[in-house]
Amino acid sequence: MASMGDTSPDVGRFARLQDQLAGYGFLAPWLIGFFVLTLGPAVASFYLSLTDYSGLNAPHWVGAENYLRIATDDDRFWTAMNVTFTFVLLSVPLKLLFALGVAVALNKGLKGLSLFRAIFYLPSLVGGSVAIAVLWRQVFSGDGLLNQALNMLFGYEGPSWISNPSTSIYTLVLLAVWQFGSSMIIFLAGLRQIPKDMYEAASLDGASPARQFFKITLPLLTPVIFFNAVIITIDAFKAFTSAFIISDGTGGPIDSTLFYTLYLYQEAFTNFRFGYASALAWVLVVIIAFFTAMSFLSARYWVHYDD
Amino acid sequence: MTSLALKKVTKSFGAVDVIRGVDLDIAAGEFVVFVGPSGCGKSTLLRMIAGLEPITSGDLAVGGARMNEVAAARRGVAMVFQSYALYPHMNVYKNMSFGLETAKMPKPEIDTRVRKAADILQITHLLDRKPKQLSGGQRQRVAIGRAIVRDPKIFLFDEPLSNLDAELRVQTRVEIAKLHADIGATMIYVTHDQVEAMTLADRIVVLRAGVIEQHGSPLDIYNKPVNRFVAGFIGSPKMNFLSVAVAASQDDSVVLNLAGKQLTLPQPVPVGQGAPLTLGVRPEHIVAEGAGGVSPDGVSLGTFTVMHVERLGGQTIAYGNLDDRQTLTVALDGQRSIAAGDKLSVSIPAERCHLFGEDERRIGG
Numbered sequence: 279m280a281s282m283g284d285t286s287p288d289v290g291r292f293a294r295l296q297d298q299l300a301g302y303g304f305l306a307p308w309l310i311g312f313f314v315l316t317l318g319p320a321v322a323s324f325y326l327s328l329t330d331y332s333g334l335n336a337p338h339w340v341g342a343e344n345y346l347r348i349a350t351d352d353d354r355f356w357t358a359m360n361v362t363f364t365f366v367l368l369s370v371p372l373k374l375l376f377a378l379g380v381a382v383a384l385n386k387g388l389k390g391l392s393l394f395r396a397i398f399y400l401p402s403l404v405g406g407s408v409a410i411a412v413l414w415r416q417v418f419s420g421d422g423l424l425n426q427a428l429n430m431l432f433g434y435e436g437p438s439w440i441s442n443p444s445t446s447i448y449t450l451v452l453l454a455v456w457q458f459g460s461s462m463i464i465f466l467a468g469l470r471q472i473p474k475d476m477y478e479a480a481s482l483d484g485a486s487p488a489r490q491f492f493k494i495t496l497p498l499l500t501p502v503i504f505f506n507a508v509i510i511t512i513d514a515f516k517a518f519t520s521a522f523i524i525s526d527g528t529g530g531p532i533d534s535t536l537f538y539t540l541y542l543y544q545e546a547f548t549n550f551r552f553g554y555a556s557a558l559a560w561v562l563v564v565i566i567a568f569f570t571a572m573s574f575l576s577a578r579y580w581v582h583y584d585d
Numbered sequence: 586m587t588s589l590a591l592k593k594v595t596k597s598f599g600a601v602d603v604i605r606g607v608d609l610d611i612a613a614g615e616f617v618v619f620v621g622p623s624g625c626g627k628s629t630l631l632r633m634i635a636g637l638e639p640i641t642s643g644d645l646a647v648g649g650a651r652m653n654e655v656a657a658a659r660r661g662v663a664m665v666f667q668s669y670a671l672y673p674h675m676n677v678y679k680n681m682s683f684g685l686e687t688a689k690m691p692k693p694e695i696d697t698r699v700r701k702a703a704d705i706l707q708i709t710h711l712l713d714r715k716p717k718q719l720s721g722g723q724r725q726r727v728a729i730g731r732a733i734v735r736d737p738k739i740f741l742f743d744e745p746l747s748n749l750d751a752e753l754r755v756q757t758r759v760e761i762a763k764l765h766a767d768i769g770a771t772m773i774y775v776t777h778d779q780v781e782a783m784t785l786a787d788r789i790v791v792l793r794a795g796v797i798e799q800h801g802s803p804l805d806i807y808n809k810p811v812n813r814f815v816a817g818f819i820g821s822p823k824m825n826f827l828s829v830a831v832a833a834s835q836d837d838s839v840v841l842n843l844a845g846k847q848l849t850l851p852q853p854v855p856v857g858q859g860a861p862l863t864l865g866v867r868p869e870h871i872v873a874e875g876a877g878g879v880s881p882d883g884v885s886l887g888t889f890t891v892m893h894v895e896r897l898g899g900q901t902i903a904y905g906n907l908d909d910r911q912t913l914t915v916a917l918d919g920q921r922s923i924a925a926g927d928k929l930s931v932s933i934p935a936e937r938c939h940l941f942g943e944d945e946r947r948i949g950g
Binding site: 473475476478479480481482483484485489493494497498500582584 | 666683
């Protein structure tokens with residue numbers, strides 16, 4: 279600019295520096311949050327995972343010992359893995375299917391769509407809360423609402439779904455699936471993106487509604503399905519609150535709801551093995567990273583991007 | 586080849602009547618163009634024929650059979666969409682074969698049809714590509730190919746060239762005309778571009794506000810527009826409309842007042858002295874003296890003051906006023922040495938004049 283030529287290089291540099299400082303100033307809240315609340319603790323936990331830190335004494339370096347123990351000498355780790363993978367494998371597809379199904383139904387130009395959308399979204403707002411987990415315990419306990427309903431309708435005396443090791447995990451899966459609202463909203467947005475004339479062309483091509491769904495809707499929705507699948511999977515691996523409340527923090531009965539994060543919590547805050555718990559946390563990071571990477575690698579074979 | 590008939594067809598969206606009683610017979614093999622301004626209902630009418638919009642009342646018959654309640658896929662029609670509506674996740678081959686696969690046609694026959702259509706449209710080398718890897722013109726061909734493979738009785742085109750650039754538009758227009766000549770199918774084509782309508786149609790149907798204003802051959806409509814709307818819509822540059830008043834009405838002629846002068850047209854008018862009329866003159870029919878043009882042998886329109894000149898090479902278009910400030914556009918053949926501020930005396934052959942009454946209808950034959 280012509281006016282820049284009138285000023286000395288030093289003044290120009292000072293102005294640029296000022297601009298940059300202002301930029302960092304505006305970024306500061308996020309930067310402080312990132313370094314103090316995210317990166318700092320992450321680095322600290324990685325360091326602690328290589329120590330025997332108990333929360334009371336100073337940490338002593340033990341090298342890879344915690345990781346070795348996880349891999350070779352911890353039955354509860356494998357139990358937690360088993361429970362968590364069962365939960366992930368059941369809840370992720372079910373939640374995806376349910377969210378997609380409701381989104382497709384709501385996308386049919388229903389009257390009062392926004393009301394239904396709000397109603398279906400509600401569990402996602404409150405579902406992750408302690409209050410709902412408490413409510414869930416009431417519904418699925420021995421004399422809970424579900425059994426009362428079963429008794430009234432069919433005369434069936436149901437067990438306590440929560441205190442039965444063979445059914446307790448399914449109540450947690452159900453609670454997770456019930457929180458399908460945010461995935462549904464994203465699916466709805468995705469469905470709205472599919473041009474109407476695509477369906478008109480398909481109907482002129484003689485495609486039935488079912489064929490239109492499988493040949494047009496589903497392929498064109500794959501980017502959204504992929505996004506939702508990744509997000510839901512990561513959330514499922516990290517699930518904690520529901521299992522903690524429903525099992526009173528024990529992961530019971532008989533470790534049947536011992537989610538990975540719950541086990542990690544117990545190791546840290548019940549057994550005061552912060553070093554070991556930190557190692558568990560890093561193993562979970564690797565597991566989540568692995569599955570996310572796998573998802574992205576597989577995406578090229580089944581996700582259709584328009585451009 | 587199949588004929589198509591619309592009888593008193595209407596379409597309402599709630600309280601809004603979009604198509605208001607359309608009667609039209611389309612002969613087998615005919616190329617009919619629906620033309621009209623935005624919102625005239627031309628696309629809606631096409632979609633009703635396709636089966637994408639229910640018909641509120643009236644009858645649609647294809648090949649003599651009533652089609653109102655027949656599903657889109659069973660009407661024997663194929664449609665080329667304005668947006669092309671290609672399936673983005675399928676390659677060109679799959680896009681073209683989708684309808685045939687849906688109809689459970691044997692694979693070898695599907696292959697034969699797709700390759701034949703691809704050959705006609707010269708897109709064989711694109712069969713493995715996805716739509717996103719194609720140019721606009723190539724997408725357009727695929728969309729037409731998708732229609733061809735179904736071997737439909739009737740082709741429907743919904744403004745198929747509107748997303749193409751000018752050069753490609755002309756090229757594709759010629760190809761569509763050639764396609765019609767080659768396969769001879771009945772074609773219905775919607776456009777708001779009157780040049781497309783004039784060049785492609787066996788018959789033009791001019792629509793306004795859900796009503797057919799006029800239908801006929803392109804030259805019929807150009808030469809004898811039934812009203813002021815059609816006269817203004819067909820032809821480029823647009824027809825000039827000049828306010829005139831009847832000075833004297835005789836048995837076989839009329840004297841009109843225009844810009845303080847009188848001109849006589851050899852046609853009777855059904856109105857008396859003083860009645861206001863509209864004189865329609867096409868810019869390309871006006872002869873200008875003093876612009877290197879032929880000496881006027883028709884009726885004089887008076888003096889034309891040039892305000893602005895557009896030079897198209899093959900044509901010179903002048904915009905300006907008559908003495909009474911009425912605007913006039915004059916299109917002159919070739920390159921003329923005229924400039925803003927020039928005063929030209931303009932005239933027009935009497936048989937090229939169009940007269941419209943107060944109700945906007947054409948007066949005389």
